[in-house]
Amino acid sequence: MPIEITDVSVKDVRFPTSLELDGSDAMNEAPDYSCAYVVIKTNSEHSGHGMTFTCGRGTEICVTAVEALKPMLVGKTLESFTENMGAFWNYICGDDQLRWIGPDKGAIHLATAAVVNAVWDLWGRVEGKPLWKLICDMTAEEFVKCIPFRYVTDALTPKEALQILKKQEATKAERVAQLEREGIPAYTTSAGWLGYDDEKLRRLCRESRAKGWSVFKLKVGKDIEQDKYRARIMREEIGYDCRFMVDANQVWEVEEAIENMRQLAEFKPWFIEEPTSPDDVLGHARIARELAPLGIGVATGEHGMNRIFFKQLLQANGIAVCQPDSCRLGGVNEVLCVLLLCAKFGIPVCPHAGGVGLCEHIQHLVAIDYIALTADQTDRYAEFVDHLHEHFTDPVRMKDGSYVLPDKPGYSTQMKEDTIAPYIFPGGSYWKNE
């Protein structure tokens, strides 16, 4: 019997993380990690779960956008989508009236991510496979059929994508076995939030090293003298055998980024993340050119709005490391397109995580990238941030600074109805009493 979508519900879930300054950085001073959380109900025992991550205010706009997409799903069968997932993606993004308020960006695209990811989660559950396995089990031809190539064919054709995938096809099983054994390499952002004081920074660095972490990221961008002071603390704690990166969260002008990174060069950062506007392809390329002689790369992507942006970043040699966001790109299909683009251009992918649920998503993406696309782990890590995992029915599991490969069906994005209930905005008990 075909699986029919009978309802799509969406909740505005907000966690009051701003109270502790978890997640604080130079741009996002006091985020309440939140999401528009979508549940797809069907005429079967299976449901699909997807979300788009937000920072508190504005979640209600994404909720309204999900409501606008809902009529495109209800009454349809899962099979009518999965027989051609590329066509499904074009259908969800293709409403000729909704398109105006994007296209492929802003609230409507964030909502697209939630809805598209929920359909993939549903598919994984129906097939009894974790998302990474659902996708890695596809033939190259089936994989390519999922990809939205519109507007990227000048950089990547379906034929080139096929070649990339076919090259790795014969050895996928080896890499699956390896990841099952060793887990997925990761780095931590949990130690270096901007709002933490010196002592907390030192303590978290020490604790993280003890837990097996060897790649660390520090938030910078408030004041260059303070940045240097904190970089010195982190390097004192982690030494120079560990990898160290800095993240400015978009606060600098192009010239300013170059200037400031010259001052931070003595701490030998691997990369500077989000040095300037997330939309500035040419600005990133300029910064990358200027910092190359210092051995510092440029990384960006958590605000990379769509595949067309990433295509250009790659064409312009703007990045050394690519950090796509699972919930800002329009869900799995567009993420896979960006992974293919990066494979073509030889740029490592370290997807953005943190917030709420992003770690749960990206473990699958890093696995897919390694197993099916690149067969290369050089400079490739899943970001890890340690909060809010307790609200998921299948949370990430960490071991010695690596993610344990997920083994439950779906995209690991189902939330616990009972623990999120107080945080439903504005009606949940937490917010009602605020």
Next chain:
Amino acid sequence: MPIEITDVSVKDVRFPTSLELDGSDAMNEAPDYSCAYVVIKTNSEHSGHGMTFTCGRGTEICVTAVEALKPMLVGKTLESFTENMGAFWNYICGDDQLRWIGPDKGAIHLATAAVVNAVWDLWGRVEGKPLWKLICDMTAEEFVKCIPFRYVTDALTPKEALQILKKQEATKAERVAQLEREGIPAYTTSAGWLGYDDEKLRRLCRESRAKGWSVFKLKVGKDIEQDKYRARIMREEIGYDCRFMVDANQVWEVEEAIENMRQLAEFKPWFIEEPTSPDDVLGHARIARELAPLGIGVATGEHGMNRIFFKQLLQANGIAVCQPDSCRLGGVNEVLCVLLLCAKFGIPVCPHAGGVGLCEHIQHLVAIDYIALTADQTDRYAEFVDHLHEHFTDPVRMKDGSYVLPDKPGYSTQMKEDTIAPYIFPGGSYWKNE
């Protein structure tokens, strides 16, 4: 007594234009021209009116986004904003939680446009000046204070902006007098919609010529043979003394755009508008390079999401003509920034119009560009489309293919409460009976 903002209301107004295929093109097959319409009430007799243009579905998302911005306005005084309009703009765009769902793009930025434009309209009314005059009466220093320079200083510094403005300051009055006499040069898109049949296309070309129009635009992109067929019809009707442009509304891939424009070159188009994805700076630059030997320029901008996008388009030599949208950029401040960037790079501005209310906006912008920034009318036109003007209290007035310079206070964006009432969605009488 200070003018205090006491309320901000927002309406979802949708006109059923899809019935007649007015506004139909290769991407937007059946738009219902709509807007999120904002009215700012004050403790005085003055109110401010702003909107963001939409295509039907999705307007409710922009309405929700306006509601999210409302608390930033209510209770504030107009003077607290106008004493530093640049700071005001940063304030409206700078909420650290709302920013996540942009930044500076999508629904939240469309809402920003509506709100920011409404404040400017209010200011013009309080000063008793049309918007163009309010701005052209500013000193260069006052003008520069309104501009958001964040993320564009690598292309345009405040000092360079001052120089551009000071150069024209002494002769502004001459140009005001000239525009009062001659009006604002315009071109028409009304003849060439994609959904019109041959006979309607011929008739509208003839009628437009008779009314004094000499610059015509044709929608293309459905099928290249049909495009050539329709281009031939338009050239037959308007001859080769008139200017002719084509507009593909984003439907082509980069390579495909180059290919198709080679085929359309025989009709000698001045430019190809929106040849591909509106986000593809490098794609536009590539197309521009390939088409330059054929004497065809590239134009784009109606989907140009923010000043950072336009900065890059200019840096990459991606366009011969710039077409910013008054309601997609974040209102007057960001539009002025783009006008300054274009003046710096020597690229003519022909703002996007049509839809509902866009013509009412852009007449002011073209006047400002000529009077205060460029003192040059070469290749500079205001787009004109002839529908829905009857819903405005101060509609555009056309004379011999030119806009008559507006003379009423404000931004010409106040709608008639009685004529729009039936089109309020979903409660208005038109939609209730649908």
